[in-house]
Amino acid sequence: MKSEPKKHSSDCLVAYGIDTFGDRWSFLVLRDMMLYGKCRYGDFLASEEQIATNILAARLKHLESEGIISKARDPENRRSYIYSLTEKGLDLAPVLLEIIRWSSRHLKTNARRRRLLARIETDRDGVLADIRTRTAILTPP
Amino acid sequence: MKSEPKKHSSDCLVAYGIDTFGDRWSFLVLRDMMLYGKCRYGDFLASEEQIATNILAARLKHLESEGIISKARDPENRRSYIYSLTEKGLDLAPVLLEIIRWSSRHLKTNARRRRLLARIETDRDGVLADIRTRTAILTPP
DNA sequence: AAATTAACTTGCAAAATACAAGTTATAATG
DNA sequence: CATTATAACTTGTATTTTGCAAGTTAATTT
Secondary structure, three states, X not given: OOOOOOOOOOOOHHHHHHHHHOOHHHHXXXXXXXXXXXXXXXXXXXXXXOOOHHHXXXXXXXXXXXXXXXEEEOOOOOOOEEEEEOHHHHOOHHHHHHHHHHHHXXXXXXXXXXXXXXXXXXXXXXXXXXXXXXXXOOOOO | OOOOOOOOXXXXXXXXXXXXXXXXXXXXXXXXXXXXXXXXXXXXXXXXXXXXXXHHHHHHHHHHHOOOEEXXXXXXXXXXXXXXEOHHHHOOHXXXXXXXXXXXXXXXXXHHHHHHHHXXXXXXXXXXXXXXXXXXXXXXX
């Protein structure tokens, strides 16, 4: 079920991005898809940030209406759906990586974070390729 | 007046970024500073997205408490203040540029947008340098 | 001295979010 | 094959956040 894309508040490229993918919960869903390879409603619900089910449903609908994700029946389980990133959604990977680089530099480090940052710095193209092929880059926490 | 940084909701680098600078209004203020060289309360209020004055005050306080911007009296006009990006805030420039690149690819183009994108693609380091030296990259719309 | 400007604060209505419970369609189990 | 369980939601309502209008304070300008 794909609703109308919302009208945007200004003519600015930055505002367009923010209106499209930039709210907290939308972006955490995208993180789940890109970093952890998640693709199911229940997987998103299970993330540590504890999104409410009605909000998750609304965000998935919004992202779909903006053409960032798409929804398809799971051929192996007809009560499940598989969400995946469209080209437009995959193109957001560089934004995600820059956010991770920024946070890495400004948040106290730990081994897991150091490994992720090291991989982004030394093998950025490999990371981007993994996102495109839906290969999980991290195991969920 | 610098309040306490808020506690963050999860251990994730992406969530840290989003909690720190990722809400709609905060990021638009950062855009105003980085792209247009704005530095005054009244300039932020005048942006085309029409932020409410109480929300702007709250966001500036938040960004300051997170160490992304700093506030100083204007030596030339004692009823005014000058907000500026800290190192931590300047480090967000790559995130901004990736958002602009993404939007450029997915929003119908116009001359102004083409020029901005072209500059980012051919002179990224120059753009980043301009942001660090508080040189406006665009004139406000 | 009076009017104006810059940067806010306050009060309240409207909208968005969070929480709990309920619904529907499929699939697995005894 | 009837019952229970699972996956993906929807609905109702309390709480929180946002948006709008008006007011305050301190420093200029006229």
